[in-house]
Every structure is written in C-alpha cells, then in structure tokens.
Amino acid sequence: KAGVTQTPRYLIKTRGQQVTLSCSPISGHRSVSWYQQTPGQGLQFLFEYFSETQRNKGNFPGRFSGRQFSNSRSEMNVSTLELGDSALYLCASSHGQGAGNTIYFGEGSWLTVV
Amino acid sequence: GDSVTQMEGPVTLSEEAFLTINCTYTATGYPSLFWYVQYPGEGLQLLLKATKADDKGSNKGFEATYRKETTSFHLEKGSVQVSDSAVYFCALSGSNYQLIWGAGTKLIIKP
Numbered sequence: 001k002a003g004v005t006q007t008p009r010y011l012i013k014t015r016g017q018q019v020t021l022s023c024s025p026i027s028g029h030r031s032v033s034w035y036q037q038t039p040g041q042g043l044q045f046l047f048e049y050f051s052e053t054q055r056n057k058g059n060f061p062g063r064f065s066g067r068q069f070s071n072s073r074s075e076m077n078v079s080t081l082e083l084g085d086s087a088l089y090l091c092a093s094s095h096g097q098g099a100g101n102t103i104y105f106g107e108g109s110w111l112t113v114v
Numbered sequence: 115g116d117s118v119t120q121m122e123g124p125v126t127l128s129e130e131a132f133l134t135i136n137c138t139y140t141a142t143g144y145p146s147l148f149w150y151v152q153y154p155g156e157g158l159q160l161l162l163k164a165t166k167a168d169d170k171g172s173n174k175g176f177e178a179t180y181r182k183e184t185t186s187f188h189l190e191k192g193s194v195q196v197s198d199s200a201v202y203f204c205a206l207s208g209s210n211y212q213l214i215w216g217a218g219t220k221l222i223i224k225p
Contacts, residue, residue, distance in 0.1 A: 004157075033213075043203065043215040056212050090157055092213075103213060105150075107157040 002027065004106035006091050012112045018079040021109045025072050025093030031055075032074040033103070034066060037088040046089075049074055050096075078111075086113045116141040120204045120216035127194055128224050135189040135219050137178075137204035145206040147171075147180055147187040148213070152201045161189075161202070199223045 005024040013019050025032050033048035033056075045058040049068035066076040072093075078085055088108045094101040121136040139145065149161040149171070162171030167182035176191045187204060204216040 035213075042217045045212050045214075048212065058212075092158075101207075102160055102163065103148075103207075104160065105158040 004091055004093050004104055006089075006106035006109050008109060009107065010110045010112075012114060013081050015081055015083060015113060017081050018077060019081060019111060020075055020077045021089055021091075021111075023074045023076075023091030023093075023106060025074070025091075026104055029093035029095050029104075030072055031094045031096060031101070032068055032072060033092045033094075034074070034076050035090040035092065036060075037090060037108070038086075043090075046076065081113045083113050085111065087111060116145065116206060116208045116214045118204050118206055118214055118216040120202075120219055122217070123201075123220035124222050125219060126222045126224065129196055130193045131223075133189070133191040133194045133198075133221070135202055135204075135221070137187045137189065137216060139185050139187065139204075139206050141185075141206055141208050141214075143208065144182075145208045147178070148205045148207065149176070149178055149187070149189050150203045150205060152203065152218070154200070158203065194221075194223050196223045196225050 007022045031050045034046040036044050048056040052068045063079045068074045090108045092103045092105045094103045117140045119138050146165045148163045150158040151161045152158050162173045164171040164180035170179045178189045201218045201220050203218045205213045
C-alpha cells in the first residue's frame with residue numbers, strides 16, 4: 001500500500017510568487033491535513049479536509065488556502081510568498097476523523113522563498 | 115486550549131543507555147496521545163499511540179503509558195542505539211481531531 005505522496009519535494013520560489021503543493025493520501029483515506037514545520041515555530045496545523053470539506057483551520061493568514069478533490073487528493077496554495085513562508089510543508093492522511101484515528105505523514109515539500 | 119509540553123533537547127546519550135523523554139499535556143476531555151519520530155531529512159512517522167487512560171503504547175523497543183492522573187505520556191526505551199538518533203514529537207488529538215504538537219526533542223546517540 002503506497003504511503004502519503006507529496007509533490008514537489010523541493011522547490012525555490014521568489015517573494016511575491018505563489019506556490020501550489022500537492023498531496024495524494026493513502027488509498028481509502030478521506031481525511032487530509034496540512035502542517036507547516038519551521039525551526040522557530042515547530043509544527044503548526046494549517047487545515048484539514050474531509051470528504052472535500054474543510055473541517056478545521058489553523059491560525060494562518062488567508063494567503064494560505066487548500067482544497068480537496070473527490071478522489072481525496074489535496075492541494076494547498078500559498079499566494080504572495082514571504083521569506084517567512086520558507087518551511088517544510090507536511091501532508092498527512094487518515095481513514096476518518098476521530099481521536100483514535102492514526103495519522104500518516106508524507107515526506108514533505110521543502111519550500112525555500114528567496 | 116489544549117497543549118503539549120515536552121522536555122527540551124538536545125538529549126545526548128551513549129549507546130545502550132536508558133532513555134526517557136518527558137511529555138505532559140493539558141486537554142479537555144479524553145485526548146488520544148501519540149509519539150512521532152522524524153529522522154533527518156524525512157517526514158514524521160508514528161512511533162506509538164495510546165487512546166485511553168492506562169493504555170501502554172509500544173513499538174521498536176519504545177514504550178509510553180497514558181497517565182491521566184499526572185497528564186503525562188513519557189517516552190522510554192531501555193537500551194538506545196545510534197539509529198534511534200532523531201527528533202521525537204509528542205502530540206495529542208483532542209475533540210476537534212486536530213493534532214496538537216510538542217516542540218520536539220532532538221535525541222543524539224553516541225557510539
């Protein structure tokens with residue numbers, strides 16, 4: 001069974017540009033969530049989607065957005081990039097919602113903003 | 115709100131030493147508790163979990179017991195190896211299913 005797949009793995013963007021990151025969850029998983037990881041702020045929750053609906057959202061500006069497709073694949077977009085957006089963006093999937101659901105992570109997309 | 119506090123690192127040990135990484139939490143209700151590990155350059159992997167009080171999660175020689183009375187979920191391993199060097203994250207999943215993370219503890223094992 002394939003794991004969570006994120007593309008691209010590495011990318012460099014210029015301030016002011018926008019970026020789209022893609023995530024394919026484990027087959028059969030309907031919940032996809034996104035996290036930002038930086039050395040200074042640690043792991044921070046961005047948002048979660050379940051069956052194409054955003055269920056939870058973290059405390060990030062509106063420049064950060066996402067969506068989920070009918071096949072559970074998800075994308076996140078960051079517009080008007082800032083230097084501080086440089087981070088590892090992690091996607092995770094789980095079969096459903098609920099406290100006992102195990103969440104599986106992809107290897108992440110490393111974004112560098114210059 | 116919910117929160118997780120784990121001991122600051124880095125923690126440096128010699129091979130075969132006993133490991134404890136402390137984790138305490140604040141949460142309403144009955145959260146599930148997790149330990150994730152992140153090896154250099156990789157994403158996060160679930161190490162173990164516990165979903166109710168007194169549950170013991172275990173995997174790869176690591177153990178952690180869900181202690182509701184002390185709101186703790188300390189990670190332990192009896193004999194660490196160089197390959198255990200990584201960053202370890204304690205996390206909880208609360209009523210809104212969102213994972214709340216500790217800051218992570220970097221573990222360095224010297225041969």
